[in-house]
Amino acid sequence: MRRSLVVGNWKMNGTQASAIKLASDILAGLNGADAEIAVCVPYVYLSDVGQLVKGTQLALGAQNVGDQESGAYTGEISATMLKDFDCKFAIVGHSERRAYYGDSNAMVAARFAQALAQGIKPILCVGETLQQREQDQTFQVIDEELDAVFDLAGVDAFSDAVIAYEPVWAIGTGMTASDQQAQEVHQYIRGRFADKNAALAENLQILYGGSVKPGNAKALFAMPDIDGGLIGGASLDADSFLQIYRAA
Ligand code: PEP
Numbered sequence: 632m633r634r635s636l637v638v639g640n641w642k643m644n645g646t647q648a649s650a651i652k653l654a655s656d657i658l659a660g661l662n663g664a665d666a667e668i669a670v671c672v673p674y675v676y677l678s679d680v681g682q683l684v685k686g687t688q689l690a691l692g693a694q695n696v697g698d699q700e701s702g703a704y705t706g707e708i709s710a711t712m713l714k715d716f717d718c719k720f721a722i723v724g725h726s727e728r729r730a731y732y733g734d735s736n737a738m739v740a741a742r743f744a745q746a747l748a749q750g751i752k753p754i755l756c757v758g759e760t761l762q763q764r765e766q767d768q769t770f771q772v773i774d775e776e777l778d779a780v781f782d783l784a785g786v787d788a789f790s791d792a793v794i795a796y797e798p799v800w801a802i803g804t805g806m807t808a809s810d811q812q813a814q815e816v817h818q819y820i821r822g823r824f825a826d827k828n829a830a831l832a833e834n835l836q837i838l839y840g841g842s843v844k845p846g847n848a849k850a851l852f853a854m855p856d857i858d859g860g861l862i863g864g865a866s867l868d869a870d871s872f873l874q875i876y877r878a879a
Contacts, residue, residue, distance in 0.1 A: 634666060671722050721753055723742040726799045753792045754838070773819065786827040797840035
């Protein structure tokens with residue numbers, strides 16, 4: 632039986648004070664429910680938020696991780712550094728990284744491998760743009776994004792990883808994939824794993840991301856292959872985030 636997981640992605644929002652307040656408010660509203668919960672906070676607030684969540688149910692994550700182990704890579708943060716802050720998760724391949732910062736499939740695979748090597752669970756984001764969906768390329772895009780990681784890290788690496796299906800057209804737009812649209816892609820992704828390792832496929836957490844709100848979370852999370860969500864905008868409000876978490 633897969634455990635549900637709800638992850639907040641705070642992106643480049645807030646201040647030190649607001650990050651501490653948001654994490655404190657989330658902690659205050661947690662009720663010991665069985666689902667997993669985490670927040671991926673800006674690097675510079677990992678220490679503050681990490682101290683608050685230590686020993687609690689709320690896990691800590693980063694929004695990216697360096698594709699190299701260490702060295703002359705100005706501006707990058709390594710998986711070893713994230714480990715110092717007890718990060719449990721690191722998002723890799725978010726569509727904003729792919730679109731605005733040129734993260735290629737190969738680079739995302741390298742980031743994935745670096746996280747895993749330090750015992751940090753990568754949350755691999757995959758998903759198509761609106762144009763790709765309209766041109767019936769959704770599954771092809773997902774295949775390419777997955778294959779790059781399979782080629783570098785192997786399928787079995789996913790026993791310590793999470794996937795987030797995030798249709799690019801649904802991120803931050805208020806447009807959500809319908810429950811059926813999301814389920815269709817989640818089922819496809821799980822099928823890709825089932826072909827290679829049935830037990831792994833059965834246990835793999837596949838999150839949905841893209842304008843999840845308290846009002847649509849329950850129906851999305853009720854789909855058989857949706858195991859929770861990666862939440863952007865709604866994770867910046869403790870009440871909304873907790874409502875979504877309770878829906879899981
Ligand atoms: C995201 O950034 O991963 C995301 C899903 O954002 P939003 O919930 O705001 O669409």
